[in-house]
Amino acid sequence: MEQKSQIDLGQLEQVAFAVQWKDDCCVLMDQTKLPGEETYLRCKDYREVVRAIKELIVRGAPAIGVAGAYAVALAAKQALQLASASEQMGFFEKATAEISAARPTASNLRWAVEQMKAVVRDRWGAGAFEMLNQHAIRIHEQDVSCNRAIAGFGAPLVVPGEVITYCNAGELATGGIGTAVGVIIEAFRRGRVSRVYVCETRPVLQGLRLTAWEMHKRGIPFTAICDNMAATVMKQRKVTAVITGADRIAANGDAANKIGTYGLAVLANHHQIPFFVAAPSSTFDLETPTGAQIPIEERSGEEIIGILRNNRPKFPLPVFNPSFDVTPSSLISAIICEKGVAKPPTQKSIADLFKG
Amino acid sequence: MEQKSQIDLGQLEQVAFAVQWKDDCCVLMDQTKLPGEETYLRCKDYREVVRAIKELIVRGAPAIGVAGAYAVALAAKQALQLASASEQMGFFEKATAEISAARPTASNLRWAVEQMKAVVRDRWGAGAFEMLNQHAIRIHEQDVSCNRAIAGFGAPLVVPGEVITYCNAGELATGGIGTAVGVIIEAFRRGRVSRVYVCETRPVLQGLRLTAWEMHKRGIPFTAICDNMAATVMKQRKVTAVITGADRIAANGDAANKIGTYGLAVLANHHQIPFFVAAPSSTFDLETPTGAQIPIEERSGEEIIGILRNNRPKFPLPVFNPSFDVTPSSLISAIICEKGVAKPPTQKSIADLFKG
Numbered sequence: 001m002e003q004k005s006q007i008d009l010g011q012l013e014q015v016a017f018a019v020q021w022k023d024d025c026c027v028l029m030d031q032t033k034l035p036g037e038e039t040y041l042r043c044k045d046y047r048e049v050v051r052a053i054k055e056l057i058v059r060g061a062p063a064i065g066v067a068g069a070y071a072v073a074l075a076a077k078q079a080l081q082l083a084s085a086s087e088q089m090g091f092f093e094k095a096t097a098e099i100s101a102a103r104p105t106a107s108n109l110r111w112a113v114e115q116m117k118a119v120v121r122d123r124w125g126a127g128a129f130e131m132l133n134q135h136a137i138r139i140h141e142q143d144v145s146c147n148r149a150i151a152g153f154g155a156p157l158v159v160p161g162e163v164i165t166y167c168n169a170g171e172l173a174t175g176g177i178g179t180a181v182g183v184i185i186e187a188f189r190r191g192r193v194s195r196v197y198v199c200e201t202r203p204v205l206q207g208l209r210l211t212a213w214e215m216h217k218r219g220i221p222f223t224a225i226c227d228n229m230a231a232t233v234m235k236q237r238k239v240t241a242v243i244t245g246a247d248r249i250a251a252n253g254d255a256a257n258k259i260g261t262y263g264l265a266v267l268a269n270h271h272q273i274p275f276f277v278a279a280p281s282s283t284f285d286l287e288t289p290t291g292a293q294i295p296i297e298e299r300s301g302e303e304i305i306g307i308l309r310n311n312r313p314k315f316p317l318p319v320f321n322p323s324f325d326v327t328p329s330s331l332i333s334a335i336i337c338e339k340g341v342a343k344p345p346t347q348k349s350i351a352d353l354f355k356g
Numbered sequence: 357m358e359q360k361s362q363i364d365l366g367q368l369e370q371v372a373f374a375v376q377w378k379d380d381c382c383v384l385m386d387q388t389k390l391p392g393e394e395t396y397l398r399c400k401d402y403r404e405v406v407r408a409i410k411e412l413i414v415r416g417a418p419a420i421g422v423a424g425a426y427a428v429a430l431a432a433k434q435a436l437q438l439a440s441a442s443e444q445m446g447f448f449e450k451a452t453a454e455i456s457a458a459r460p461t462a463s464n465l466r467w468a469v470e471q472m473k474a475v476v477r478d479r480w481g482a483g484a485f486e487m488l489n490q491h492a493i494r495i496h497e498q499d500v501s502c503n504r505a506i507a508g509f510g511a512p513l514v515v516p517g518e519v520i521t522y523c524n525a526g527e528l529a530t531g532g533i534g535t536a537v538g539v540i541i542e543a544f545r546r547g548r549v550s551r552v553y554v555c556e557t558r559p560v561l562q563g564l565r566l567t568a569w570e571m572h573k574r575g576i577p578f579t580a581i582c583d584n585m586a587a588t589v590m591k592q593r594k595v596t597a598v599i600t601g602a603d604r605i606a607a608n609g610d611a612a613n614k615i616g617t618y619g620l621a622v623l624a625n626h627h628q629i630p631f632f633v634a635a636p637s638s639t640f641d642l643e644t645p646t647g648a649q650i651p652i653e654e655r656s657g658e659e660i661i662g663i664l665r666n667n668r669p670k671f672p673l674p675v676f677n678p679s680f681d682v683t684p685s686s687l688i689s690a691i692i693c694e695k696g697v698a699k700p701p702t703q704k705s706i707a708d709l710f711k712g
Contacts, residue, residue: 035669197676202558202582205663208673216671224675226558226660228583228616232681235618260584262591263623270622304582307561307663313391315572317564319580320553325588 015217016171018063019070021137024077026070028058031172031206035213046075046095053102053109056204060173061247062143062280065108069136071099072116077129089124105256105297105324106247107285112139140175146280147176149338154183154243154278155190157334157341161240162195163187164230164268167258168210169245169278179278180243181214183336188220196222197233201258203303203321227260234271242268246279246335253329253346254291255279262325265332274333281337286354291326299323371573372527374419375426377493380433382426384414387528387562391569402431402451409458409465412560416529417603418499418636421464425492427455428472433485445480461612461653461680462603463641468495496531502636503532505694510539510599510634511546513690513697517596518551519543520586520624523614524566525601525634535634536599537570539692544576552578553589557614559659559677583616590627598624602635602691609685609702610647611635618681621688630689637693642710647682655679 020027026043032055033039041057043049049071052058058067075095079088100113119135120128163184167173170181177185187193196215200208208224215222225233233239242264246255255261255277268275288294301319305312329335329346336342342349376383382399388411389395397413399405405427408414414423431451435444456469475491476484519540523529526537533541543549552571556564564580571578581589589595598620602611611617611633624631644650657675661668685691685702692698698705 033667035671035673036664036667199584200558200660200663202556202584208660209664209667212673213669216669216673222674224660224673226583226615226677228555228558228619229676229678229681231619231622232615232678233676259582259588263584263587263619266587266626267619267622270626304556304564304580307556308392308565309665311389311392311565313569313572315391317391317568317572317580318578320585320589321582322585322588325585 014171014177016214018058018060018172019066019140019175021070021140026067026074028052028067029172030057031059031210032057034209044074046071046078046099049074050098050102059206060168061106061108061245061283062174062179063172064103064106065112065282066140066143066175068099068102068109069112069116069139072096072113073129073132073136075099076120076132080126080129085124103297104295108282111282115139143175143280146338147174147178147182150179150278150280150336151177151182151186153341154276154336155186155192157276157336158183158187158192159240160192161238162197163193164197164199164233164239164242164264165211166199166207166244166261166264167201168206168214170211170214172210172214173245179245179280181211183243183276183278185218185220194221196220197230197239198222198224199227199230199260199264200224201260202227203307206258230264231267234267234273239273241274241276243276243278246277246283247324248288248294249277249279249284249335250288250290250294251286251347251350252290253332253335253342253350255327255329255332255335256291256294256296256324257327259322259325262327265327269331275331276334276336277332278336281339281354284337284350284354291328294326296325297323370527370533372570374414374416374528375422375496375531377426377496382423382430384408384423385528386413387415387566388413390565400430402427402434402455405430406454406458415562416524417462417464417601417639418530418535419528420459420462421468421638422496422499422531424455424458424465425468425472425495428452428469429485429488429492431455432476432488436482436485441480459653460651464638467638471495499531499636502694503530503534503538506535506634506636506692507533507538507542509697510632510692511542511548513632513692514539514543514548515596516548517594518553519549520553520555520589520595520598520620521567522555522563522600522617522620523557524562524570526567526570528566528570529601535601535636537567539599539632539634541574541576550577552576553586553595554578554580555583555586555616555620556580557616558583559663562614586620587623590623590629595629597630597632599632599634602633602639603680604644604650605633605635605640605691606644606646606650607642607703607706608646609688609691609698609706611683611685611688611691612647612650612652612680613683615678615681618683621683625687631687632690632692633688634692637695637710640693640706640710647684650682652681653679
């Protein structure tokens with residue numbers, strides 16, 4: 001097999017790279033600084049990647065998967081500096097557990113870490129880092145081609161008009177051109193999208209900060225709205241599709257995604273607008289029967305209250321801050337992955353896609 | 357008729373006063389500074405009140421109505437300083453038009469200004485200010501008793517459990533204890549509300565800043581959420597009612613209210629949770645047949661983008677910022693006003709309430 005020391009991202013016609021591998025470093029765009037500043041973080045230590053995942057410097061289920069794979073390679077490199085094989089394997093074991101647990105909801109992270117661990121299972125030795133580095137690059141390349149395939153399957157589903165997207169499921173959320181945004185980019189190229197409504201996505205504003213930035217870079221006409229304006233946009237404008245990504249998809253097609261997605265799906269349903277979910281097959285967790293079994297990360301209330309800055313109350317302000325919600329498959333018109341499109345009956349369609 | 361130089365607000369058991377009349381000044385709590393600071397603005401010039409309405413220092417349809425009435429009294433006082441009756445009436449005419457136009461969607465403001473103008477129609481003279489001052493106080497007192505009556509009619513409709521409210525329809529939005537919040541306060545007193553979910557209400561955060569502050573002051577258990585979390589709260593928690601205010605209600609029962617209300621009503625409908633609108637009769641505009649004829653104020657995009665503070669993009673970020681939306685009466689379980697409760701068939705129920 002051809003040896004690669006880095007992935008050739010130059011051919012991808014991308015406008016941004018959430019994750020790169022350069023000179024044995026995992027290079028992450030610091031998404032907390034967008035859209036104001038485009039800065040990068042070079043991680044040599046897997047713990048820096050874990051921190052970056054926890055702090056949302058890198059986010060988006062597929063991007064976290066790719067970053068997690070590179071983190072495992074870094075962990076192996078660090079492990080190999082220890083004296084004995086047992087110390088090395090102990091370090092590596094602990095490190096991969098930490099990486100896997102950095103965020104609980106997305107399945108891609110655990111999927112990537114498990115893939116990586118399998119590479120060196122019973123084969124730990126001096127060559128571990130090389131093998132893992134190669135495999136992380138393959139996982140990254142796989143994500144790139146998944147995105148392309150998803151865009152190809154998804155674009156024809158979009159009836160020409162305006163679309164709504166949520167959070168960020170674009171280049172910043174993946175290794176490639178994005179899942180939901182990849183579909184939008186391809187549909188736009190084919191003249192099927194005239195405008196993209198970007199929901200700001202409280203509390204972290206991935207829509208207003210990241211998707212708006214991507215749309216601008218791509219030259220795709222867009223309008224940012226607050227999340228609570230989506231219903232009015234659906235009612236008043238020519239919205240023909242809502243397209244989002246996903247962080248985990250259960251065997252029955254229930255999909256966990258950024259908090260607010262479920263409500264958006266209910267609104268789309270009410271307005272008889274198709275609701276599409278786009279995600280690579282690594283997002284599917286067929287061992288989770290339904291959405292009810294997907295763990296939902298709750299993050300600090302500070303993410304919400306921070307908006308008040310210097311105008312905080314002098315009393316404690318109780319908040320509820322779930323980061324994700326679950327959209328039942330009954331509200332999803334189609335799930336688009338690189339293997340094809342799962343339409344209702346979704347459970348059977350998913351099983352069929354994953355048979356081969 | 358008894359002469360009053362100010363309204364006795366001490367008996368209202370209120371925790372806050374959006375609008376007060378003191379020493380010939382209209383005193384407004386500066387709501388843009390809440391919840392961090394409790395400061396007041398003393399307006400001697402009607403133009404200060406107009407500015408305060410435009411800048412959301414005072415907001416909430418009924419409170420704007422009361423403030424607008426006091427502004428008309430101030431305008432009369434200012435007019436009377438001019439030399440001739442025709443100059444005075446010219447100034448007064450121009451001033452009332454400015455006050456009426458300060459914000460376009462709420463009907464209470466225009467209602468109050470028209471009421472005030474009628475007081476001095478064909479009776480302009482040295483006593484104009486006194487008459488108008490008295491009438492503004494009556495409008496204020498009317499709002500106070502409206503709120504009490506609304507609370508009394510609304511509380512029994514709330515099935516014991518948790519409730520969701522939106523924006524701020526409380527003491528800060530009215531002259532009294534609030535419309536939607538008045539119902540919640542009364543239902544809480546009767547043991548029918550165990551927790552209030554307060555939607556933050558982007559972009560101006562009236563929920564997170566104002567309703568949360570009111571709930572804290574009242575000692576009512578509450579949890580603040582982002583607007584996009586309401587669907588999850590409806591699905592997971594024991595929500596038995598959604599209660600909001602309104603800025604204008606058409607003859608058929610379509611209700612304009614803060615942007616996001618319509619989406620919330622769709623979500624309540626999907627989850628089979630009753631959706632209540634509480635508003636004084638001054639909010640009804642029976643000359644507007646349906647919601648389609650209600651003008652919707654669009655405010656500056658800066659209200660949305662301002663959230664990025666020092667992290668703004670270097671490119672122009674297009675946004676859509678409607679301040680209100682219209683909830684069709686078909687999604688409203690009941691409209692509660694001081695005259696009683698209008699249930700479906702709403703158009704007929706409203707007509708019946710307004711007959712007497």
